[in-house]
Amino acid sequence: MIRLSSPQSIRLRSRLAAGLALLTLAVTTASADVVFAPFFRDNAVLQREKPVPVWGRADPGEKVTVTFQSQKTEATADDMGRWSVTLSPMRASSTPAELVAKGKNTVTARNILVGEVWLCSGQSNMAMTVNRTLDADAEIAGAASYPLIRHFKTKLTSAALPCDDAEGAWEVAGPSTAGGFSAAAYYFGRELFKALNVPIGLLNSSWGGTQIESWMSPQALSADPSWPEVVQRWQDEMKAYPAKAAKYEIDIDQWNKARATAKKEGAKFTTRAPRKPDGIGSRRQPAALYNAMIVPFLPAAIRGAIWYQGEANAARNAEYRTLFPAMIRQWRADFGQGDFPFYYVQLANFGRGTSWAFQREAQGYALKLPATGQAVTIDIGESADIHPKNKQEVGRRLALNALANTYKLGGEFSGPVFDGVSKEKGALRVKFTHAAGLKTKDPALPGFAIAGADKKFISAKARIDGETVVVSAAAVKDPVAVRYAWDNDPPSPLYNGSDLPASPFRSDDWEK
Template sequence: MYSNKLIFQSLSIFLVCTFNLFSQVTLPKILGHNMVIQQLKNVPVWGTAGPGEKISVTFAGQNKTTVADSSGKWSVKLKPMKASFTPQEMIIKGTNTIVLKNILIGEVWLCSGQSNMEYAMRKYSKFETAVKGQRPPEDDLNKANNPNIRIFLDRRKYMDPSPEHLGWESAMGKPLVDFSAVGYYFAKDLYSKLHVPIGMISAAVPGSRIEPWIEASKMEISPKMKNGKILDKLSKDGGDPGKFYNTMIEPLIPFSLKGFLWYQGESNCFLNENIRYAYKFKTLIESWRNDWNDSKLPFYFVQIAPYAYSTTKDDRQHTAENLPEFWEAQQLALHLKNTNTVVITDLVDSIADLHPGYKWEIGRRLSLVAANKAYGQKNIICSGPVYKKMKIVDHAIEITFLNTGGGLTSRDGKALNWFTIAGTDGKFSAAKAVIKEDRIILSAREVPNPVSARFGWNEAAQSNFINKEGLPAVPFRTDNPWDKLF
């Protein structure tokens, strides 16, 4: 039997080792070798150490010191810096010293959502079967060679602090295989416009609803609409609120970002959601901005693609109009400042495919939005035609549009399609659509006295209506019941 003295000695050694282990300076996974630091913003650096331990952070001529609090947490903020292609080292000192190498300064974006955002570059072979538009001019999966584009793949089970400080990689070779294709092509196109280092963080989970991406406590709200009606608490919809927020988003806070990219909604559309999704989406956007302490952070999202939701066999009564209603719910987020969207109704080969393969074009369109809205390159057209207003002229409806670019046109030179109009009876009929400058004149023999119009109001709608920059028009209905109530 061990003597009491031996037991006491063993216990003392264990406690000393344990104390030393936990007094080591540690960093969150997102802070590591090869990372990109956001330019022209304060740069938070944070971690844990022993309570009361003095910490110093040195980078690019700056030196910041602090003391870990009673729980061992510490943080400093580096002053804003200009973009730099010069690899630099960051030195963090406490009882131990950490040296992070090969750090660049540039633009950092977080892309999140479900499977279409997660859709990895390893599926590149599917791009070869694309029948619309053009494939990328290069085989990026095998030939990408730009060390100034860096990627961080947020894996929910691997976000604990790592003593190797690995996670960021150059967007080439093996690391690129599993990375978001939308995220990579966004970065590639944005790089060509800005000529600064680009850092992309991908945090996406296939099949995920929106609820797991929202902090659970933020879901405990009962939204009040403008007409005074109060909706039930959002959390009553289930969906594991906070599940992915806790494991994938929270570990990133407050890593400095330029903005967010979001591509999600299919899982909620299967539930026939509309206005309730709009409030969840609003909650997500506002809560993430609040987490990063910046109410103006750009938030750009992808309108989900045409798909045959009406063929789904479950207890819900799906119709061909459920998807357009969901599009409408997504568009309500545009009431929030610094939000924008891209439309992809033209990037579908089959409405039986929930995962269309044109990810390079989706990434490019998101970069057009970022270039125009976030970086002030106003000469870049970033949207197709957007409904502005309507008026009745004789026996027709005149629709005026925003974002007409170089002018309204037909993609294939044929008559514009997927326009319908209705009279007071609410019965919609296919309409003849004639372009007149920045307007469309709609008429139908069956509707001599029209009062409302719709465009692309069907899950299968892949209209030929575009601006001359080739960007598709945004589906709409002039009898939108939610727009003034959100």
């Protein structure tokens, strides 16, 4: 069993794991064909206006020549069989071209475009496909108009060690393919295409039900203050694994027998199969998805990343305050392109969430980093479905961040954001940024609560006054704190003139 203990030992094991992976690569690439890394396959989009690393494998010492458009560059595979070249920055191009690597053999990636490339990651709401969204049939048919949007779906894979390869393929958007695209990514990319009119590449590495720890490198995890708790949970899971695995074998055997009996008798069988427990190398192992679904694409040239995750960490929201920014910093360091844009989706409203108000707040800690932004979705969730179908608006709100802040096209990209509170005559006046045209979609303006020094929150009356909101309650003579939409599934009627919702907030820092 692999044990994860101190930060020092995990860093050492990480280095040993990387060395083992390279050693294995050297052995397996003896007399190997020249091959591209997984990013460089038919239908790919290369990032415009940046140096573009292109890499792959060959025999150690083999000379490899890479050509694309008018560029030609050479490299020699190192002792581990890895070669790498860098293409000079290119303008966007929708004219298909071939990317060719030639050594003892020739490998060609066809129908390659140059445009904007975004990494799209997270859990099930990023993985959710277009064919499950609102107006799916019309959206899929409409994809015929967007052949310059390309989508790469990384196969769901976890690994205890860093991987050099990944399964997946670039697909051209169209009626026969778009239904299987990440919906949030596709609708985001479609908005970018409409505004920029350049090819869009969407690199989708996402997996439902996954924790942020699995998407982080061992180095980033071991440096985080939450590391002792993270590693202890995993060790506890591993201790419990043998008993869970034994029980699973009994349960799955009984389930198979019951299903066979129902089939024989012509009866309906709706019992779900027992869930196989997670062990070493599973999606729940810290760093396992980073190893298998991020590392193979390093250091591809990308414009930025979008992220749709947090539900699986909501019960441990205090940890997320540091883990999320740490992951962003780590990915930026790994891709080696500075502080690339990173935009994420704040958790939507959901009736069965656990501590989701605090998790939304924890997500907001990432906004302290440069070039970050969030798409607030508190108004477009579904109380009884953790996978809301309106991914069109999710993609649009993510795109507003990118268009305004990455591409400098202007326009409002955020709803009202809490900017302080002041006392006046038994009431609190709440100030906001991004509040031009402040309005409510419910005249009663529900969702606000205030508390006095006793820390007991009660519903408050609220009224809009210019770009502020004044809140009060007869039972709270001396209010000291205000909260808005501070619940798992709250009313959220406050918007700005751009019809973007106010982000949930609180003025206090109390534990509950």
